[in-house]
Amino acid sequence: MKSCSQMIIFCTMPTCKVYTCVNRATAERDGIPRADPKISDKISDTPAVMLTKYITAVKTSFSPFNPRSGKTVRSFLALLPSNARSTMAIDVKMFGKAQAEAPATLAISFKDGKEMKIDLEKMKIKDIQQEVDRHARGLRRVEELSGN
Numbered sequence: 126m127k128s129c130s131q132m133i134i135f136c137t138m139p140t141c142k143v144y145t146c147v148n149r150a151t152a153e154r155d156g157i158p159r160a161d162p163k164i165s166d167k168i169s170d171t172p173a174v175m176l177t178k179y180i181t182a183v184k185t186s187f188s189p190f191n192p193r194s195g196k197t198v199r200s201f202l203a204l205l206p207s208n209a210r211s212t213m214a215i216d217v218k219m220f221g222k223a224q225a226e227a228p229a230t231l232a233i234s235f236k237d238g239k240e241m242k243i244d245l246e247k248m249k250i251k252d253i254q255q256e257v258d259r260h261a262r263g264l265r266r267v268e269e270l271s272g273n
Contacts, residue, residue: 178265185201197249202215235264239260
């Protein structure tokens with residue numbers, strides 16, 4: 126199943142429970158009924174891919190034994206594409222078990238020079254993803270307007 130903020134899941138065969146992602150305008154035009162709102166809203170609100178094209182560096186330090194911030198950092202690193210090490214500088218420092226309560230840090234640098242320092246104690250992975258995507262969309266818009 127595809128997932129993106131511009132597409133909504135619609136039910137094409139309700140008896141078989143087969144769902145496909147189609148553009149909202151196409152579905153409304155063709156009269157395709159909408160799928161279960163609990164499923165489609167949850168999927169469409171959470172893009173599966175983060176815009177990483179404009180990230181130049183990621184620097185993080187965390188303890189994998191800290192249940193709150195350790196999981197958030199690991200989830201963020203999991204969202205990076207498989208070729209991330211060739212396109213951006215990634216620096217990961219893991220604390221030992223003795224430093225499990227040490228505060229985790231996450232700093233993200235973008236192509237325009239902005240460095241975003243994320244407060245991992247207050248933000249969840251979805252919030253971090255939205256912040257990164259918001260700035261990346263702005264950079265994409267500037268790039269499109271400049272004609273590059």
